[in-house]
Amino acid sequence: MTVRGRDAMLSPLQYALRDVKADEAELWVRRRRSAISRYAKNEIHQNAVADETHVQARVVVAKAVGIASANSLDPADLRRLVADATAAARESAANDDWPGLTAPAPMPEAQAYDAETARADARSQADAIKRITAAAKERGFRAAGTHQIELNEDALANTNGAAAYAPGTMAYLRALVTSESGTGWAEDLGWSARSLDPSDVAARAIEKAALDRDRMQLPPGDYEAVFEELAVAEVLRFMSLTGLTGETVKDGRSFMAGKFGEQVTGPRFSLWDDALDGRTLAIPFDVEGTPKQRVTLVEGGVAKGVVYDRQSARWFDTRSTGHAADPRRYSVGGHAGNLTMAGGDAKRDQLIRATRRGLLITRFHYTNTPDPKRAAMTGTTRDGTFLIENGRITRALANVRYTMSALDLFSGIELLGPQRLARDWWSSNGMGSIVCLCPPIKVARATITGSSPI
Amino acid sequence: MPYRDSQLADLVDLGARRGASYADARRVEREYEAVSVRDGEVESVTRSGDRGIGFRVLHHGAWGFAATDRTEDMSLRSVVDEAFARAEAAAGTRAAPVALAQVAPQRGEYRTTLLRDPFAVPLTDRIALLRSADANLKGPHAVSRRGSVAAYRTRKHLVTSEGTDVRQEIVESGAGLSVTAVKAGAKPAQRYDSRLVRQAGWEFIDYLDLPGRAARYRDDAEAMLDAPLAAERPTTLVFTPEFLALLVHESCGHPTEADRVLEHEIAFAGTTFMWPTDRGTLRYGSEHVSMTADATVPGGMGTFGWDDDGVPAMRTKLIDRGTFVGYLTSRETAAALDLPVAIGSARAEGWQHFPIVRMVNVSLDPGTQRYDALLRGVDDGLLLEAPASYSLDNKRQNFHFSTQSARVIRNGALEGYARGVSFQSLTPAFWGRCDGVADDWELHGFLSCAKGEPLQLMRVGHGAAHARFRDVPIEVRG
Incomplete structure (x- = not known):
């Protein structure tokens, strides 16, 4: 994969903004080159690479906003794009709440980029997969999953003189191992392909698949539980979508609304959004060109703050925290997409040993929120759900349905392990764009409301 | 560089010459135009479009796929190279080759039947309709109201190494409405629908009666605030x-x-x-x-x-x-x-x-x-x-x-x-x-x-x- 670089991405934008006949104008571009090898039953069944460039123009005329997007950086196409957005603005109506475009500001350096990862080819991806499938076959199991390498380049320029560029890479290796009777999951995620360890991923998934036999169904009820990192990321996703933005507070839908400074969950829970943490997949500015800030959301269980884009900042007479979202995915009002949850030093074995009778949850599938105001989540578990008795995993469980408020779950945190980079089920294939640096946890109570068949 | 009509056939021919047992090339061009109104204000008028070519080969019994939004000859040759490289990498993992069920080669065109092109409806008419719906979303406890209308057009051309050459133009129209009602001491109530879409022209938006629908959504949301809990039983x-x-x-x-x-x-x-x-x-x-x-x-x-x-x-x-x-x-x-x-x-x-x-x-x-x-x-x-x-x-x-x-x-x-x-x-x-x-x-x-x-x-x-x-x-x- 080739990086186009700062000049190739930014200069066409700045050139196209010269002589714009409007009050304000902005061009934002995201180039994504995604190479993905999907495998199932130990074979690669889809092997695809796509290089796409999304350019969005926002043009403002007398507080009326026109937006147009296309997928070309050619000068003639950009001129046409700006003209389209200008025409849309002129045909539109004024937004009296329009906050204006961002002003130039010092921009933090991109940290989540690795040139070697950007150059990874199809053969290296296949080689990593072969290591996993060979290990699975050795045990008589079969493996499925994905190996994904992404190169992203974001650039933004506006008529106020703001200019920003950042490259980023993502390396993502996932493995689902299936035995005669069950399944096990493991994955590695990072901004460098060097952080992927196919042998370790295979070993972890195989260990769980081997344990997943003679399943029993768990009756509904409240249980102690160990949530591994992917399961925690799933719960955090609903906190983000339902309660961590200026928009959800304005609408009264957030669990934070009217609660700032109050205890909303347990004292062992702290959460912030930090796109400046070098361990995450962060881009250092948002789609409006505002530098991202670290925002403390919950500290010691106390509601502290939410994230803002320029529009929601305007509603609250405050400043954008750099959290405008990709408009193709989220609505105006802010998006908390780089969540960091405070961890601890408990090892996985300690979390299990601390559980008298409960369950271990590896990850969830197709979750949703039946009660957004309480950041509640419902979803079934998959690929590694086990019964823990007297500090030991004793049985495999049929997938269970969990339904509970995140605030109630995190009120019961007893132990925390070290943080790891994880994505929820929705974000793992791009349906969402949340990345979590989060720990495994042991909680006093998780509510199970049903079960899949054995 | 502008798209040439022969590019897809050239790609497929190249795929076949390089030994693919099957190849197809698909050009897709998409347009989208949407207007959204939030709390009576025009939130955005959005026009978007994209176009590109996807190229797929079956080679050594495995799929390889590459796609690009650049249509100059050098980029397209690179797409062919990448599709073959990915097929070759996948082939080393396969126990049996991919097979395709037989289908006779197809030729022809398909177009959506529509009465009124949704892209041709004046923006002022669309905004006026949404503002009229927004007025009906207003209720004593409505804290957030949103409405939108959208038009979609997809042009697609598929050429395969088996002789298929088909073109399609699909037009869709859609709308969305939502209202959130909040009242002290009650759970917030939301009523919305973002799935009001059909492969049709603006006549579908007329059929939806957005102002009437908005009034129903408002009434539902307001009523849900004070509604008693249902009884938990079969x-x-x-x-x-x-x-x-x-x-x-x-x-x-x-x-x-x-x-x-x-x-x-x-x-x-x-x-x-x-x-x-x-x-x-x-x-x-x-x-x-x-x-x-x-x-x-x-x-x-x-x-x-x-x-x-x-x-x-x-x-x-x-x-x-x-x-x-x-x-x-x-x-x-x-x-x-x-x-x-x-x-x-x-x-x-x-x-x-x-x-x-x-x-x-x-x-x-x-x-x-x-x-x-x-x-x-x-x-x-x-x-x-x-x-x-x-x-x-x-x-x-x-x-x-x-x-x-x-x-x-x-x-x-x-x-x-x-x-x-x-x-x-x-x-x-x-x-x-x-x-x-x-x-x-x-x-x-x-x-x-x-x-x-x-x-x-x-x-x-x-x-x-x-x-x-x-x-x-x-x-x-x-």
């Missing part, structure tokens, strides 16, 4: 066609996708509980339940001339009077399962995506009784109007749905609202409780059925009529 549920469209989508459409049987989606979307050995015997639902996949329904969001394998639009039964009988297939999955090509369901969201098995229009077949007769058969029950939260397990067996708005049915008539209603069931148990489907079948559409890696959002259609289900255990949460 009860009779009647579902609107809108609600059932989603239930059909999630609990029949997805588990009948043949790529789930082959475990192609096991790591993300999951598998199924409907296996090949179950065809013709698995009791999926009651005798009242029949479901059909049909890519020919006029106006359907899953209607087309040909799928992205070049298979012409077809119609096939998935559930026949309660028994599982059929799958949604691509040429690859049909061959792997040794099935005849009864439906073409290989679809890609855009030029940058590999075609995978997707729904077309998957619908609950209509019954014979009138809706009022169905209601008269309920002494004590609930009408569930629109879904809110929904969640399913990885085999599409256990599911959980909650509702935005529930109406109380007493002695065959609607009276007031109830809140806090959700239900959890296993798919065959739920459809087995169906004891009647009305004759008021109507078509719904979804813009964004999510599947695949990387994500592909697909337009799909679902028809349904009101239907009644007995003794459904419900959960109630305040």
Whole structure:
């Protein structure tokens, strides 16, 4: 994969903004080159690479906003794009709440980029997969999953003189191992392909698949539980979508609304959004060109703050925290997409040993929120759900349905392990764009409301 | 560099010359235009478009796919190189070559039938309509109101090494409305619909009567704030066609996708509980339940001339009077399962995506009784109007749905609202409780059925009529 670089991405934008006949104008571009090898039953069944460039123009005329997007950086196409957005603005109506475009500001350096990862080819991806499938076959199991390498380049320029560029890479290796009777999951995620360890991923998934036999169904009820990192990321996703933005507070839908400074969950829970943490997949500015800030959301269980884009900042007479979202995915009002949850030093074995009778949850599938105001989540578990008795995993469980408020779950945190980079089920294939640096946890109570068949 | 009409044929020829056993090239050009109004203010007027070419080869028995939005010759040659490199890398992992079910070469054109081009409607008219709807969303407790209208156009050209050369132009129109009502001491209530879409022109937006619909949503949201909690016990549920469209989508459409049987989606979307050995015997639902996949329904969001394998639009039964009988297939999955090509369901969201098995229009077949007769058969029950939260397990067996708005049915008539209603069931148990489907079948559409890696959002259609289900255990949460 080739990086186009700062000049190739930014200069066409700045050139196209010269002589714009409007009050304000902005061009934002995201180039994504995604190479993905999907495998199932130990074979690669889809092997695809796509290089796409999304350019969005926002043009403002007398507080009326026109937006147009296309997928070309050619000068003639950009001129046409700006003209389209200008025409849309002129045909539109004024937004009296329009906050204006961002002003130039010092921009933090991109940290989540690795040139070697950007150059990874199809053969290296296949080689990593072969290591996993060979290990699975050795045990008589079969493996499925994905190996994904992404190169992203974001650039933004506006008529106020703001200019920003950042490259980023993502390396993502996932493995689902299936035995005669069950399944096990493991994955590695990072901004460098060097952080992927196919042998370790295979070993972890195989260990769980081997344990997943003679399943029993768990009756509904409240249980102690160990949530591994992917399961925690799933719960955090609903906190983000339902309660961590200026928009959800304005609408009264957030669990934070009217609660700032109050205890909303347990004292062992702290959460912030930090796109400046070098361990995450962060881009250092948002789609409006505002530098991202670290925002403390919950500290010691106390509601502290939410994230803002320029529009929601305007509603609250405050400043954008750099959290405008990709408009193709989220609505105006802010998006908390780089969540960091405070961890601890408990090892996985300690979390299990601390559980008298409960369950271990590896990850969830197709979750949703039946009660957004309480950041509640419902979803079934998959690929590694086990019964823990007297500090030991004793049985495999049929997938269970969990339904509970995140605030109630995190009120019961007893132990925390070290943080790891994880994505929820929705974000793992791009349906969402949340990345979590989060720990495994042991909680006093998780509510199970049903079960899949054995 | 502008696109040349011969580029696709050139790519396919090049693929064949380099030894591919099969090659196809697909050019897709998409346009989208939307207006949204929030709390009476124009939030945005958006116009977007993209275009590019996807190139797919079967080489050494494995797929390779590459796509680009650059159409100059050098980029296209690079796309060919990359597709072959990916096929060669995959080939080293395969035990058996990919095979494709036979389909005769296709030639022709398909265009949406429409009365009024939605892109040609003046923006001022669209804004005026949304402002009129917004005025009707206003209520004493409405804190957030949103409305939008959108137009979509997709032009697609597919050329294959087997002689298929087909062109399609599909136009869709859609709208969305939402209102959030908040009152001290009550749970916030939301009423919304973002699935008001059809393969049609602006005449569909006229048909929707957005101002009238907005008033109904406002009334529902306001009423839900003060509604009493429902009683938690097994009860009779009647579902609107809108609600059932989603239930059909999630609990029949997805588990009948043949790529789930082959475990192609096991790591993300999951598998199924409907296996090949179950065809013709698995009791999926009651005798009242029949479901059909049909890519020919006029106006359907899953209607087309040909799928992205070049298979012409077809119609096939998935559930026949309660028994599982059929799958949604691509040429690859049909061959792997040794099935005849009864439906073409290989679809890609855009030029940058590999075609995978997707729904077309998957619908609950209509019954014979009138809706009022169905209601008269309920002494004590609930009408569930629109879904809110929904969640399913990885085999599409256990599911959980909650509702935005529930109406109380007493002695065959609607009276007031109830809140806090959700239900959890296993798919065959739920459809087995169906004891009647009305004759008021109507078509719904979804813009964004999510599947695949990387994500592909697909337009799909679902028809349904009101239907009644007995003794459904419900959960109630305040």
